[in-house]
C-alpha cells in the first residue's frame with residue numbers, strides 16, 4: 001500500500017515532504033532549490049520550488065528521500081555525495097542523525113539515486129567537489145532530520161493522546177515523560193507519514209543549538225573503515241555483473257589525435273579476447289578477463305592521424321604564456337592606482353613564477369561498468385558527478401533519464417578527476433555496442449596520459465614598498481588555460497575564470513594599491529578540477545612573493561603578514577597559532593629553517609609552517625604545523641585527516657613530479673616518472689583546529705594550497721635563494 | 734593445474750601460468766580486496782603474502798606461486814580483528830581506502846618479522862606502498878599501536 005506523499009511544510013529554504021514507503025515505513029525528503037551563487041549566504045535568496053513526486057515511490061527508488069524508516073525497523077540515511085575518502089559517508093549522516101536523534105550505530109547509509117533534490121547547490125548538479133559537500137548539506141540535512149523527529153513525536157503524542165511537549169526523541173525511539181512508555185520510530189513511521197502538520201507552514205522547526213549536540217563535534221568511528229580494512233569495500237573496479245566483459249581502450253598518445261587504422265589479428269588471437277573495435281576515444285579490446293584485455297592491447301597496432309597538436313610541448317606552451325605576461329588581460333581586481341604606487345615606491349621587485357600541469361593520479365585508475373539494455377541502462381561507477389553520468393548515458397543511448405540508473409561505488413580517490421565523463425562514455429558505448437555489461441579499465445599510463453590536468457600557469461608579480469617599509473603596491477598577472485570555459489562556461493564573465501584567479505583576486509592582505517589580471521591562454525592539454533583548485537597556484541605565488549617583499553623591507557615574514565592582516569582577526573588567529581605551535585620565534589635547529597604561508601579557501605582559513613633542510617640532492621621537510629579555522633567542526637578527526645591528506649597531495653606537487661608535454665604527448669606514464677610522496681619522505685604533521693561558531697567551511701582542498709609556499713619560504717629563509725617554480729628542484733639549493 | 738594454498742585453503746588453479754596472480758585473484762577467484770593500481774610493481778596496492786613475504790601480485794605470475802602459500806587481505810584474519818586492522822580503525826587510517834589492503838598486508842608481514850619495529854624498519858618496509866590520500870602518518874601510528882599490546886585498545 002502506498003499513500004500519496006504529502007507536502008508538509010514550506011520553510012525559507014526548502015520544501016519538505018513526506019511519503020509512505022511500500023511495505024510500511026516513512027520516507028522524508030526535501031526539495032532544495034537547485035542553483036545558487038557559490039556562497040552559503042545565497043541560500044537565503046533561493047526560491048523554493050515544487051518538484052514532481054512519482055505517484056508510487058517504492059523503497060528502491062525514492063527520488064527525494066533523505067531518511068527512510070523502513071517497516072522492518074531499519075533506519076536508512078541517504079547519502080547523495082560520493083565517498084572518496086573525505087568522510088561524507090560519516091559526516092553527512094551525522095547531520096541527519098543529530099536532529100533525528102538516532103545513533104550512528106543504529107543507521108545504515110543508503111546511496112542516493114540521481115534525483116533533482118540531491119543537487120549540490122554550490123555546483124548546480126548532483127555532484128561532489130570543490131570542498132562543498134558539508135557546506136551544502138549543513139542546514140538542509142539538519143532540517144530534514146528535525147522535521148522527521150517532529151513528525152515522529154507528533155505521531156507518538158497522538159497515539160498516547162498526550163501533549164507533544166511530554167514526548168522526547170532519543171536513540172530511535174520516542175519516550176513519554178512518565179517513563180513507562182516508548183515507541184520505536186519504525187512503529188510510528190506509518191502514522192507519522194499520514195499526520196497533518198500542526199504548525200503554520202511558515203514557522204520553521206528549530207534546529208538544536210550547538211550546546212545540545214551529542215554527535216556533531218564528536219569523533220565517532222568512520223562508517224566506511226571496517227570495509228576498508230578487510231578488503232570488503234567495493235570500488236568501481238570491484239563491480240562484478242553476470243555476463244560482464246572487461247575492456248580497455250587504446251587512445252592516441254598525441255592529445256586530440258584520432259585513430260587512422262589499426263590491426264588486431266595478433267591481439268584477437270589471445271585467448272579470452274571477444275572483440276576489438278573502434279570506439280569514440282580509440283580502439284577497444286574487449287575480453288572475458290581483465291588480463292586478456294590488457295595483454296591483447298599490448299600487441300594491438302594502432303596508427304593515429306597526424307594532429308595539429310603534434311608539435312605541442314612544454315617549452316612552446318611556456319613561450320606562449322610568457323608572451324601573455326604583458327599586453328591585454330581581463331581585470332580580476334583593482335584597488336587604488338597600482339602603476340602610480342609602483343612609480344612612487346621606494347623599492348620594488350618583479351618576479352615571474354611558473355607552476356606546471358599536474359595529474360590527479362587517483363590510486364584507483366579511471367573505470368566504469370555499464371549495462372545497456374534496449375529499454376534501460378545501469379551504470380556502476382566511481383563518479384563525482386552522478387547527474388553528469390546520467391546525462392552522458394542519456395545522450396549515448398537515447399533512453400529517458402528515468403530509465404538510467406546510476407549506482408555510485410566507493411571512489412579510490414577523486415580529487416576532481418572523477419567529475420569527468422570520458423571513462424563513462426567508454427563503458428556506455430561499449431555495452432551498447434556489445435549488448436552485454438562491460439567494465440572499462442584504464443591502465444595507469446592511460447590515467448596519467450589522458451587526464452584533465454591542473455592547469456599550468458605563469459605569474460608576473462610586481463610589488464613596491466615605501467620608505468617606511470610598508471607594502472603599498474601589488475600587481476599580479478596570471479596567464480594560463482581556462483578551466484571554466486569548458487566545465488562551466490556560464491560562470492565565465494568578462495574573460496575571467498573564477499578558479500584561475502581564486503586566492504589571487506581576493507587577497508586578505510590590506511595593500512592600498514592592488515591590481516590582479518588574468519590572461520587566458522588555452523593549450524591542447526585538457527584541464528580540470530584538482531584538489532584545492534586555483535588556490536594551489538595562487539597561494540604558492542602570492543605567499544612566496546610576500547616573503548620576497550618582506551626580505552626587501554627587512555621584516556620578519558610573520559610580522560609583515562600580521563601587519564597586513566590588522567583587520568582580519570580570523571586570519572591572524574590561525575597565523576599566530578601555527579607560528580606559536582611551530583616555535584617560530586625560537587632559533588631553528590642548525591641546518592634547518594621554517595617558512596610560513598596562509599590561505600583562505602572554501603570558507604576556511606589555514607596557516608601552515610614547514611620546517612625544512614636541504615642538501616645537494618634532496619629537500620627534506622621535517623615537520624609541518626597547520627592551524628585551521630574551518631568554522632564549526634562536525635568531525636574533528638576527519639577534518640585533521642583531510643588537512644593531512646591535502647597537505648601530502650600538495651607536498652607531492654611541491655617536491656616530486658610534474659606533467660610535461662613533448663611532441664603533443666604527455667611524457668609521464670607511470671609512478672616511476674610521476675612519483676608520489678612516499679612513506680619515508682613524510683614530515684611529522686600537527687593540525688590544530690581553532691574554535692569557531694561560523695558555519696562549516698570546506699576542508700578537503702584546504703591543506704593543499706599553503707604547503708608549497710611554506711616549504712618554498714623555508715628554503716628561501718635557509719638559503720637566501722627564492723623559489724620561482726614548482727616542483728622545487730633540489731639542485732637549485 | 735597450479736596448486737596453491739590460498740588463504741588457508743588448498744586450490745588447484747586451471748589458469749594460464751603466465752597470468753599475474755593479481756588477475757587470478759580478482760577475476761577468477763572472487764577476491765577483489767587486492768587492488769590494481771599500476772600493474773607494473775610501482776605502487777604496492779596489489780601486495781599479498783607469498784609464503785609470508787609481501788610481493789606485488791601484479792608482477793607475480795601464477796607459475797611463481799605453484800606449491801606455495803598465498804594470503805590476501807581477505808585471509809589476513811578470520812574475523813577482521815587482526816591487531817593491525819583494529820589499530821587501523823582506532824587511528825582512522827583509511828581515507829579513500831584503495832591502497833589500504835596493500836598497506837595492511839605489508840605492515841602485517843613487517844610485524845611478523847619484527848614484532849617491535851623501529852621507525853627506520855617501518856620506513857623501509859612501508860615505502861613501497863603508495864597512498865595518494867596521504868595516510869602515511871596514521872599508518873605509522875597504527876603500526877606502532879598494533880606492535881605495542883598495552884596501547885592496542887586505548
Ligand code: FES
Pocket residue numbers: 768769770771772773774775776777778779780789790791792
Ligand atoms: S598494482 Fe601491483 S604494484 Fe601497483
Ligand code: FES
Pocket residue numbers: 085363412413827828829830831832833863864865866867868
Ligand atoms: S587511502 Fe586513498 S590511496 Fe591510500
